[in-house]
Structure formats: structure tokens, C-alpha cells
Amino acid sequence: MKKKLSYWQKRYLKTKQLQLSKAVAYEKEYAKRLKETQKLIEQEIDSWCKKYAKKDGTIDPIDAKKLLKGSELKDFKYSLAEWERMAKQGGFNHEMDLEYYRSRVSRLQALQLQVTGLMGKQTSGDVKSLEGLLKGSYNDTYYRNIYNSQAVKGKFSSNFAHVDDKKLNAVIHSGWKGSNFSTRLWGNATHTLPKTLSETLFRGIALGYGPDRLTQMARVKLKDFSENQIHRLVTTEAAHIVEQATLDSYKEIGLEKYEYLATLESHTCEVCGKLDGQVMEVSKQETGTNYPPIHPYCRCTTVPWDKWFEENDIKRWSRNNETGKGEFIEDMSYSKWKEDVFDKPKQTEDGIMKVKRTPVDEIKIFMSGIDMKKASHEDLTMLGSLVNNHFDVSGNIGNKDKLKEIFSNFREIGGEVPKDGWAKGSGKEAKRRISEAFSYYPKEWAEYAYINGKGIYTKDTKRGFFSEHGIKGRTWRSGIADNAVSIMLSKGSRTVNYHEIGHYVEYFNPEALRMSKLFLEYRTKDEKEISMSDILYWYGQNERTKKDNFISPYIGRTYKNATEILSMGLESLFEPQDGHVFSQSSREATKVRRKITDDVEYLNFIIGMYLKG
Structure with a gap:
């Protein structure tokens, strides 16, 4: 079973995800421009179709292949000159033999070059915007990894080492698998697409299709171009740049080894699957062999493999990257770090920044030092005390927001x-109440059952309870199922949903228990x-407790x-409502109520449990 990534390794993974999301945003903008x-x-x-169509609306394939003559050829040569000028300005050498087309060109080839010209006008801007995306991704990835x-x-x-323009341009234009992004984009847009459209149109003409059908065929090809060829190009080029920035950051910090991750892939190929989880030496890195991207569309990445990332792991994550995000225990935010590095450096002679810690920073540092497998209850009570004293939790009891x-x-x-984490037969209102409670609890708690292969x-019911078993149907008589747990709620109770989830957490989290x-x-x-009946008269004789001085004897x-x-x-x-009944030995006896603020030690322990459990 592959080990879980440390908190810090997850930070590197999130950096890759951030850059991929920028690539997706670029694709959306590209699609708008292409429309x-x-x-x-x-x-x-x-x-073009109307110009060469017969009376029945179709086009004779022979006519489509006829060479241009007279005024048609003159107009075409003007378009050809425009295209040649534009190609030179864009720094792109088109694969067509322009000298050949000056002397011989068919009607269909003329249309193809018209399409080439239109795509060329768009592509000149696309190249600049894609270059901006790649440069931004390199910079952001490199500096985030250093941070x-x-x-x-x-x-x-x-x-x-800071990123300089000369180095950045060299990296951006180095290309992946031979050619760089500019050449690929120009080639796809002004050669592959026009040629494909021309071939598609000729097939349609040969089949006797009219203008409407031919236009529809072209529309399909354009859609495919945007969704497949451009997606392939942008995804692959972005991945290449991000991984190069990551590699450069590894070399800068002197990292010796990295771990290969196929985590972001929804369908891992055989090659990436074999590399997944392997630890390799930075000095032996080889893009396309043991370092991503391995292939087009590759979303694999790497994370540092170093003792620091093991020894300073400060948070356990759930298995889901997108939902497993936690707060970063840090002395300085990334934005503040960038500001100090680039805008107003405050450093000693050896370059080490002086960081002033806030009270919250100090609490985070204390919290990060608590190992739930080894901690004592005093550790959690102290954590709760620090948070309570700084934020006045006692004064905000019941104020959920x-x-x-x-x-x-x-x-x-x-x-x-x-959505598929609820067991069949669950009540709509009960689900709403449970969801409400989870919205105020640590994010991981709501996913405990799902991660462990169980539904909720x-x-x-008349009286709420938690059970490690689920129910197959609508009643207990229908039997139980091991692939679910039950959180049953007392009708009309405002507290039971918040209460029973505590049992649920203890069941799934052995350290909390x-x-x-x-x-x-x-x-x-x-x-x-x-x-219990000696203190609270309505309980049965067989229900027993060690009452201590808890705010309710039920706690014992x-x-x-x-x-x-x-x-x-x-x-x-x-x-909290009006508090718990602390004592009432008979109907006639005075009902004594207490709130959790009456037992500060208990309150502080619960705060600590909430934050670390």
C-alpha cells in the first residue's frame, strides 16, 4: 500500500494543480476567440460555395479542383502576399511552397489559404497570450516551490537564484519533444487545421453536399480542433513548463531525490503507473523517461523526497486532493514572503529574514507539535486554553458562525x-440536519465514512443514537448492512445532530477515542x-455513570x-440551549442547569479535540 503524502508534499501537488487550472482558463478564452x-x-x-455551386446547390468536384485564372488569380496573389507578410511578422515559416502557389492554385486551395490567413490573424495574438501563460506558470511554480x-x-x-528574462525565454522556447509551443501552435492553426478543412470539404463536395452541409462539416472540425488539438497542446506545454520550473527549484535548493506522482491522472497509463510512487535521483532526471511529462496530456508531477518533509509533517490529509485541503502552519504567508523578497527585503547580512510571529502563529506552532498518537489529554486542554484565551470562545458559545x-x-x-455517501432509505430532513452540523465541523469529518467505504x-427516530451498522431498508427489522453506519436523530431535537456526530468521529478516529x-x-x-436515577430521576436504575463534577452526569x-x-x-x-440538567433527583426537586462554560477545563479539552481530532 503506497504511503500517504506528507502535508508539505501536498503543498507541491497543489502548486501543480494551480497551474493546470490556469491552463484550463486559457483554453476557455481560446475557444471564445476561435468562435x-x-x-x-x-x-x-x-x-466560396455559392460562387462555384451549380443550380441544384451542389459543387462539381472537377470545378473545385480547377486552377484560378484571370481576376481570381490576381485577387488570390494579393491574399497570398498578405499571408506571407503576416507569417514573417509572426516569426513562422509556413510549410506551403509559396512560390508554387504564385503560379498554380486551384479554387479549393485558394479557400484553404483564405482559412490559413484567418487563423494566422488569430494565432499571432494566441502565441503572445500562451507565452504569457507559460512564463507566469514557470515563475509562480518556481517561487512557490522555493517558498x-x-x-x-x-x-x-x-x-x-531569481528567474531572469534570458533564462526564462530559453526555457519557454526550449520546447517539449523537439519543437517549442510557438511552432506547434502556428503549425496546428495555420497548416493542420486549414488542410483538414480542405480535405473535409472536398469529401463533402464529392458526396454531393450543399453549402449548409459543408459548413456544418467545417464546424465539427473546428470544434474538434479546439477541444482536442489545442487542449493537447496547451495541457502538454503547460505541464512541461511547470515540471521544468519544479526541477529548477529542486536543483536550486540542493534536493537530491524526488518522488514521482500520478495522483492527478484520472486514467493512469501503463508507463506512468509503473513510475507512480518511485523515488529517483534529481541528478539522473530525464524528461519523458523518469520525469514528467512522459507523454502528451500527461498530468503527472513530482514532489520532494527529503527527511525534512517527513520530520516536519504537520497535518494528516484525506485521500482526496481537492477536498483534503488544510490550513498551512506557517510563519509567513506566500504573498508576504514575495513582498519581502522582491519589494522590500528585510534581512540580515546572511540573507535570513526576520519574521515576527503573531499570537495565532504561536498557537499554530504549538498545535503542530501535538502528535495525536503520543499526546496526552493535557496537550489538547492546553491547546484549547490558548485558543479560548485569544479568541474568547467562552463568550461565543452557541454562535456557530x-x-x-x-x-x-x-x-x-x-x-x-x-452525494453517493448517503445510504439508501435515509430521510430527507435527517440528511439536512446532519449536513447542517457537518457544515460547522472540520471538513475531514464529513468524509470519514466515505473514505472508509461506508455510507451514512x-x-x-424517537431517541437518537449512533451505530456502527447501517440499515438495509427503512426499519431495523429489514436487517443491517456492514457497508454503512447509522446516525439516528431524535425528532424535534436541535442538539442531537451535533451530539451523535461525536460518536461517529470516535468510531472512525481511534486517536480521538x-x-x-x-x-x-x-x-x-x-x-x-x-x-443515573439518583441524580436525574427519569433515568432507569440500570443506567450508570461516574458523575465527577461534569455539567451533566451523562458525560461520565x-x-x-x-x-x-x-x-x-x-x-x-x-x-448549548439553556444548558444541561446537572441534577434533579425527583419531580419536586429543583432543576439545576449548567453550561460548558461552567467547566472551563472540559471546554478547553473539547476545543483541543475539535482542532486536532
Whole structure:
């Protein structure tokens, strides 16, 4: 089983994704420009067809192949001169034998060159915009990778090789597999496309098609050109430039090894599949063999392979790149780093920047040092205390949006259950309530079941509960299924959805369960179990608890593989209502209520659990 990427390696992966998204945006803009040119091409085809069509609307193939004479040839030579001038200005040597066409040209060839001219006018601008895209992608990738390599060590410096225009132009025009992007774009637009259109039109003419059908055939070819040939060119050239920038950054920081990743590929080819996960030496890198792009359309990439990225891993990610994004524990943002490097450097003689840490930075650093596999409950309580004291969480209990804003400083908040993550038979209203709670909880929580191959079954019931089993139908009598879990909600309750998700988290996250049990053991040490009915009269004699001084004796209940610690804490944090009933031994007795703010230690522990669990 392939190991998971570290947080820092994920940062490199996100840089590649960012550049690919820019390429997609370029393609969309190109498609818009091509539509305008397409209208002009269709007008040329329509005009040409009408000029040479017979009475029945069709065109004789022999007539289409006739050579131009007289005024037609004179007009064509003028167009030819225009094209030649434009090609020279664009720095592109067209593959046509222009001298040949000055003496002999057929009617269909003349149309082909008209299309060439129209595409040439567009392409001169396209080349400049694509060059801008590639240069921007190289710069952004290179500097982001340098920044990440500094951030992982916590040492920010301006002492590194900056990108100069001469080097950048050399890289951009070096090309992939021989020819550069400019040659490829000009060749596709002014040779391949016009030639393909000409051949397509002649086939249509031979089949007796009229102007409308011929225009439609041309439209299909233009669409294919945009969606396939241009997509292939832009995707491949962008990948080449991004990977070259990445390689240059590796060499600049002295990286010795990189890991090959096929993560971004939806359909991995056999070659990339064999390379996926392999660790290779930077000094032995060879583009197209052991370094991407391996082939056209290749979206594979690489990430650094170095002890720093293992030792300073600060966050576990879910398996999904797009939904697994977390907050970066950093001393300086990328935008601030760029500003200090390029605009107003503040550095010592050795080039090391002085970074002033904010209180939030200090909390993040403390948080990053907590290893949930080794941590104690005191670590989480201390984390919660730091956050509570700085942001006044106590004063915002029940203010869900404010709590979300506070906690978003440290972790990505607000998850969604995937559409196919709900088990069949789940109630619409119950799903809405569960989704509401997940929108205020850490993003990963909503995906726990899905990542573990299980669905979530939810439905309104008389009394809410969580079960590690799902339901096959609408009732328990219909049987249970191992490929789902159940989060059942009490009808009319505003707290149960926030509560039961706590059990769900403990079930899927063994470290969260371990921490809950540690805290429970600490708080109930030397306590003896008593009947819940001695404190809250409506409970049965067989329901027992170690009451401690919890805000509700229910929190002290013990189970084999679960606790009420996280569930009651989350409920108390987000939907406190009037507080929990602390005691009422009989109907006549006074009902005493308490909120989580009455037990600051418990509150701080829950905050820590929320941020690290």
C-alpha cells in the first residue's frame, strides 16, 4: 500500500494543480476567440460555395479542383502576399511552397489559404497570450516551490537564484519533444487545421453536399480542433513548463531525490503507473523517461523526497486532493514572503529574514507539535486554553458562525457528505440536519465514512443514537448492512445532530477515542459508578455513570468502544440551549442547569479535540 503524502508534499501537488487550472482558463478564452474566427471561416466557405455551386446547390468536384485564372488569380496573389507578410511578422515559416502557389492554385486551395490567413490573424495574438501563460506558470511554480522549501524548515531567505528574462525565454522556447509551443501552435492553426478543412470539404463536395452541409462539416472540425488539438497542446506545454520550473527549484535548493506522482491522472497509463510512487535521483532526471511529462496530456508531477518533509509533517490529509485541503502552519504567508523578497527585503547580512510571529502563529506552532498518537489529554486542554484565551470562545458559545470563523484559523471547517455517501432509505430532513452540523465541523469529518467505504444512514427516530451498522431498508427489522453506519436523530431535537456526530468521529478516529477515554479516566479517577436515577430521576436504575463534577452526569457514562466526552462537548459548544440538567433527583426537586462554560477545563479539552481530532 503506497504511503500517504506528507502535508508539505501536498503543498507541491497543489502548486501543480494551480497551474493546470490556469491552463484550463486559457483554453476557455481560446475557444471564445476561435468562435469569432469560426464565423469568418464559415462566411468564407459559404461565399466560396455559392460562387462555384451549380443550380441544384451542389459543387462539381472537377470545378473545385480547377486552377484560378484571370481576376481570381490576381485577387488570390494579393491574399497570398498578405499571408506571407503576416507569417514573417509572426516569426513562422509556413510549410506551403509559396512560390508554387504564385503560379498554380486551384479554387479549393485558394479557400484553404483564405482559412490559413484567418487563423494566422488569430494565432499571432494566441502565441503572445500562451507565452504569457507559460512564463507566469514557470515563475509562480518556481517561487512557490522555493517558498515551500523554506517554510518547511521555518527559515525564510532571499538568498536564492531569481528567474531572469534570458533564462526564462530559453526555457519557454526550449520546447517539449523537439519543437517549442510557438511552432506547434502556428503549425496546428495555420497548416493542420486549414488542410483538414480542405480535405473535409472536398469529401463533402464529392458526396454531393450543399453549402449548409459543408459548413456544418467545417464546424465539427473546428470544434474538434479546439477541444482536442489545442487542449493537447496547451495541457502538454503547460505541464512541461511547470515540471521544468519544479526541477529548477529542486536543483536550486540542493534536493537530491524526488518522488514521482500520478495522483492527478484520472486514467493512469501503463508507463506512468509503473513510475507512480518511485523515488529517483534529481541528478539522473530525464524528461519523458523518469520525469514528467512522459507523454502528451500527461498530468503527472513530482514532489520532494527529503527527511525534512517527513520530520516536519504537520497535518494528516484525506485521500482526496481537492477536498483534503488544510490550513498551512506557517510563519509567513506566500504573498508576504514575495513582498519581502522582491519589494522590500528585510534581512540580515546572511540573507535570513526576520519574521515576527503573531499570537495565532504561536498557537499554530504549538498545535503542530501535538502528535495525536503520543499526546496526552493535557496537550489538547492546553491547546484549547490558548485558543479560548485569544479568541474568547467562552463568550461565543452557541454562535456557530463565529465559532466557525475562529476555528478556521487553524483547520479547514465545513464539510459535505458526498452525494453517493448517503445510504439508501435515509430521510430527507435527517440528511439536512446532519449536513447542517457537518457544515460547522472540520471538513475531514464529513468524509470519514466515505473514505472508509461506508455510507451514512440517517432517519428521524424517537431517541437518537449512533451505530456502527447501517440499515438495509427503512426499519431495523429489514436487517443491517456492514457497508454503512447509522446516525439516528431524535425528532424535534436541535442538539442531537451535533451530539451523535461525536460518536461517529470516535468510531472512525481511534486517536480521538483514545483521547476521550484518557480525559474521562482522568476526571473520574477514584469515582464509583452510581445509578443515573439518583441524580436525574427519569433515568432507569440500570443506567450508570461516574458523575465527577461534569455539567451533566451523562458525560461520565462508560462504554467499551465509545464515550460521551466528545459528543456532549460538541453539543454543548454549538447548541448549548439553556444548558444541561446537572441534577434533579425527583419531580419536586429543583432543576439545576449548567453550561460548558461552567467547566472551563472540559471546554478547553473539547476545543483541543475539535482542532486536532
